[in-house]
Amino acid sequence: MATSRGPYAKGVAKREEILRAALEVIARHGYRKTSTRELAAAVGLSEAGLLHYFGSKEKLFEAVLRARDEADQERSAGRDDLIDRLISVVRHNSDVPGLVQLYSTFSAEAGDSEHSAHEFFVERYDRLRDALAEAVRARQSDGTIDAAADPEKIATVLIALSDGLQIQSQFRLGTEAAELMDHVVGLLRP
């Protein structure tokens, strides 16, 4: 039985290079028009070489979204209120429409329970919902959100707003998505 040795240092570095390049290409170029061929060329690999690292295009995109989540977390590491952080991510996203499109298209496709990224999104939404509900409870304690509100419901609503507003913002929007999120949070005051 072949024991796994894990990736070599070279492979680890290449993986990171691929993710960085993919984030950049997709941010500029959009999701639909980004082929494995193009991504492979951007990092000096053949298509087979690229797929060696990720197995499939879908798995690669899943890894790109994980990398984006990490980058978002680092960028907003200062703030400790998750609701503010969510809004600041939404604000930042208006500068990277290609990534927004990747996220929305991919999450919609992954609704199919047989999609390889289905579980990724199930867990991501669960985690985000739990953490946001906790943030809502904290705000209820300090009186900036009505104590009568249901934290889980509010968390679900905030995520839906974030997703839905960013989709709409690709088609003109009277008001900025982040500003609308702020506005809704304001409506939750006691």
Place this chain on the structure above:
Amino acid sequence: MATSRGPYAKGVAKREEILRAALEVIARHGYRKTSTRELAAAVGLSEAGLLHYFGSKEKLFEAVLRARDEADQERSAGRDDLIDRLISVVRHNSDVPGLVQLYSTFSAEAGDSEHSAHEFFVERYDRLRDALAEAVRARQSDGTIDAAADPEKIATVLIALSDGLQIQSQFRLGTEAAELMDHVVGLLRP
């Protein structure tokens, strides 16, 4: 140059038959797995024959979404409040996950301004936003929504909620999407 005669009666009927079949196949089968090949087979046409009616796969799906909008409108023709109608459509959609997936994936993809359905969504969102804002104003008049609220913002938020909650509902959701919409509308009371 040949003058256009427009579609013959036979063509019109076939177009409708294709749309009906497509709605059914997609509702059952989902969006990703529905190829032009499969749709052509379902209505007894060759692929070329199918594409003759719609020009491209994207145009066909756009037509499917138009047909769905019409069907939704007919089904909820009784109610005259658009907010209630929106919520009832969301409720109905939980029975046709394939169509929800078509809609969310397609709208996300069409965020690209070069996508052939981009304008369709721009107009659809504009129209829906205007009509919903009008419905909000009506509710402000009869006192069920706070007069201080901005009708356009509320309309945008309700659409985002509808889209976002339906995406999340593909990945488990504590509460039903329609119920959460109702809940949010309740929060808008004076």
Place this chain on the structure above:
DNA sequence: GTCTATACCAAGATAGAC
């Protein structure tokens, strides 16, 4: 230094849009 899993590539199979 040996050995084998990892890092890649060339060519082609497959499938979908048109």
Place this chain on the structure above:
DNA sequence: GTCTATCTTGGTATAGAC
């Protein structure tokens, strides 16, 4: 039928554990 996209197969070269 043609073109383009993903992914597989079957291979060589090299990193790095022992």
